[in-house]
Amino acid sequence: MAPNKRGAAPPQENGEGPHDYASSVITKEEVEARGSGTREARDTYDSSRPLRSELRVFFTGLMFLTRLLVPAWVDHHPAYLMRSMMWFPLIGAAVGAWGAAWHSAAALLWPSPPLLAAALSTLSTVWLTGCFHEDGLADSIDGFGGGWGREQILRIMKDSRVGTYALVGTALALQTKLAVLGTLGPARAMSALIAAHAASRWTALPLTYCCTYLQDAEDAKRGLYNWFAASRRLLTPPRLAFATASTAAVLLAILQAAQAAAVAATVLLATVLSGYYGNLVIGGVVGDYLGATIAVTEIAIYLVLAADWPAVAVRWQPLAVLATVAAVPVLWTRRVIAAGGASC
Structure with missing residues (x-):
């Protein structure tokens, strides 16, 4: 029986109790062991050496968004990663x-x-x-x-x-x-x-x-x-x-x-x-x-x-109906949330 994401994994068919399907791939402890993605305990961006620092910023973004290899001195330092977002569109x-x-x-x-x-x-x-x-x-x-x-x-x-x-x-x-x-x-x-x-x-x-x-x-x-x-x-x-x-x-x-x-x-x-x-x-x-x-x-x-925008200019009614219909569940959801949430 396959696990579902809504709750715990289902019991095994032999009745031995639940099985952690995720642990057969990678455990939470293994993920936690990766830490913050860097061995540095603080922001090491050096404004006195902006070229090298910005080069590391760029390579951090490249490593984060793609599988491409980057220099060994680049890691997933969160402070550099945040700065690297400026490069996301060009990457x-x-x-x-x-x-x-x-x-x-x-x-x-x-x-x-x-x-x-x-x-x-x-x-x-x-x-x-x-x-x-x-x-x-x-x-x-x-x-x-x-x-x-x-x-x-x-x-x-x-x-x-x-x-x-x-x-x-x-x-x-x-x-x-x-x-x-x-x-x-x-x-x-x-x-x-x-x-x-x-x-x-x-x-x-x-x-x-x-x-x-x-x-x-x-x-x-x-x-x-x-x-x-x-x-x-x-x-x-x-x-x-x-x-x-x-x-x-x-x-x-x-x-x-x-x-x-x-x-x-x-x-x-x-x-x-x-x-x-x-x-x-x-x-x-x-x-x-x-x-x-x-x-x-x-x-x-x-x-x-x-x-086909020229056709839309002539026959816009279907889009107007779609926009109205699509807005209903969004507005209803907002009403439910504002009222304190739905009961199940």
């Missing part, structure tokens, strides 16, 4: 360019069906990132779908096992991504991949800067992420400005002005809605939630770039 653009190269080659070798090029491109990017943001999406879908309170949502999200919500939700998200990439064609897909991977990662910066980054004393990864949360002041306005400017530069370099504006509006809307929902339901954000926002925003960008 994302590089990931998108990697996926675009795969898409272009696959479309040349196997022009039909177009879904094949989209699938190989997505396979290349999730390999390069280690399914990093998809993992956050799966955990967030499980938590927000299966939990009915802040503590339970966060407890489910920490569970390394995959539940039904995560399986179905992530599968549908990936299918949507492949379908819309398949409709763009090779040339448009290449620019869309670079734009989406760059712009979607920008969402992590304002969410971290403006929202409460939740700390959990019981989390096995608390050594890293609680220090990360305490270092929010290191994500300074100049670093935010650099990330915003680099995102805008990428969009304007590879998209038409109208498309770049549409993508920027999409990213801003996704960031605002994500921050609103995170604050409403769990009182802030966590790493998995940031990853989920990036994954969802990436797909939203593809949808915006592939949409």
Whole structure:
């Protein structure tokens, strides 16, 4: 019998009691033994040597977001990791360019069906990132779908096992991504991949800067992420400005002005809605939630770039109905939470 993410693992069929399925892979103690990701007990950023310090900042971000090798003197120091968020959009653009190269080659070798090029491109990017943001999406879908309170949502999200919500939700998200990439064609897909991977990662910066980054004393990864949360002041306005400017530069370099504006509006809307929902339901954000926002925003960008906007201008009524219907559960959820939560 498979475990489920809502509660404890089911009892063994021989009646010997519950079995910790997660321990057969990696235990909480093993995760805790990793500590804070660095052997340094304090922030060692040296402002007297800014070039080397900033080089370490960049490599920390590269190591965090991808599987690429970095110099041995770079580790997951939370203070450097927080500063490295300024590089997230440009690192994302590089990931998108990697996926675009795969898409272009696959479309040349196997022009039909177009879904094949989209699938190989997505396979290349999730390999390069280690399914990093998809993992956050799966955990967030499980938590927000299966939990009915802040503590339970966060407890489910920490569970390394995959539940039904995560399986179905992530599968549908990936299918949507492949379908819309398949409709763009090779040339448009290449620019869309670079734009989406760059712009979607920008969402992590304002969410971290403006929202409460939740700390959990019981989390096995608390050594890293609680220090990360305490270092929010290191994500300074100049670093935010650099990330915003680099995102805008990428969009304007590879998209038409109208498309770049549409993508920027999409990213801003996704960031605002994500921050609103995170604050409403769990009182802030966590790493998995940031990853989920990036994954969802990436797909939203593809949808915006592939949409038939001239047809929408003529037949806008279906979108108006969709917006109204989609708003109902959000407003109802807010009403329930404001009233003290639902009873089960």
